[in-house]
Amino acid sequence: MLDSVVPLTHSEALFKGLWGGPVRWRRWSFLVVWLCTACAGPDANVPSLTLGDIADERRRQEIAQLRDYFAQVNKLDTVAYRIVTANREFCKKWVVAQLGMVAATPQSLPSKYRKFSREALGLRWVRPTVISIVPDGPAAQAGVIDKDELISFNGEHVPVTATFRWISAFLEDNGERPIKLELRRGDEDKTLTITPVIGCAIPINLETNPEPNAFTDYRKIVIQTGILHWTQTDADVATIVGHELAHVTMGHYDKKQINGLIGALGGSAIDGGFLLGGISTGGAFSGYLQTAGLMAFSVGFEMEADYVGAYYAARAGYDISGAEEVWRKASFENPQSIRLNSDHPTTPVRYLQMRKAVEEIAQKKRKGLPLMPELKTKPAQDETTAVSARERND
Helix, strand or coil: CCCCCCCCHHHHHHHHHCCCCCHHHHHHHHHHHHHHHHHCCCCCCCCCHHHHHHHHHHHHHHHHHHHHHHHHHHHHHHHHHHHHHHHHHHHCEEEEEEECCCEHHHCCCCCCHHCCHHHHHHCCCCCCCCEEEEECCCHHHHHHCCCEEEEEEEECCCCCHHHHHHHHHHHHHHHCCCEEEEEEEEEEEEEEEEEEEEEEEEEEEEECCCCCEEEEEEEEEEEEEEEEEHHCCCHHHHHHHHHHHHHHHHHHHHHHHHHHHHHHHHHHHHHHHHHHHHCCCCHHHHHHHHHHHCCHHHHHHHHHHHHHHHHHHHCCCCCCCCCCHHHHHHHHHHHHHCCCCCCCCCCHHHHHHHHHHHHHHHHHHCCCCCCCCCCCCCCCCCCCHHHHHHHHHH
8 A cells, every 4th residue: 555645835845855855854953943042142131012013003104104205295396386387488398287286096005005095194095185285376276275085177077096197187188277176075065266377397206215316317307205304494495306407408318418429429430440450349439438428518517407406496486595505414415525526516516606606696686687597598489488588578
């Protein structure tokens, strides 16, 4: 009679494969346990914790983190709205209608947050809920308040999935025309009229990251949470958002790409010369000079973005006196930037340049002059810029 075969558990099969069978596995297990007990450990009699206590505290911290994140979203949205609407003429035709509010549903959050989204933010699954509203923005002026639930725009039902994308598409089609907004506040339905305001179309997003940094890929601007916790005032945030917007409006991405192409073409010519002499460089000069071209004027572009961005913040109504202190604080976080920086100006240069820009802007305010950055060449006016200029003259 054949012996019955007892299936191994997953752990037994794993250990058998590693150590050669059940008998050896038991011997090795004994050795592992003995080694662990022989290791040095803590001496303090640490209070014990239950899994339930840990789970409850984890939930409290996740709720607090979610609330803090959206509080920071509201802070950034308020600054961003003022920047993009006050400087819309510099974005030329890349503009879109703005409401000055953000609505969300549990479905729009990462799955791990959905189960307590109502407790943290007051969200419901049945309707999008307003979770960020810009003071004095179009929605606020129309009477929309935090925690209002959106029902429809001009009779079109606001969906509970992809809500932000739907609202963005609606505004793109609707433009500045008034919107009849139906909403629910508590147990009462209300109808309000919102008149959107035109602003730069580039999205300005908040990213959870402790690093005090901000950047743009020229399709969007990203502000990391670390920089919001690091800045002291909304004016500080405005100069940072203005800096990133200036990178976009001044065409730095296109200029870098042109410089990279010029470098690559020059390098290709050198590679071709070597190849005619019977030496293959493997495109080394093309790659190296393309990189050099992309890096050319990087420091100058950053200085220009600092300068123009200061104007953008001032035009948005922020008092930027003392804005240069941001760069002294930056040197505390990265002392190396005081003396060395490959693609950015050093912090002393940025501090002094920003101070001069602030003085220049203050002098123009005293004289009643338009707050326009001084450029070497005047950009050609498109239709949007011309209309804005006529509005100022009127």
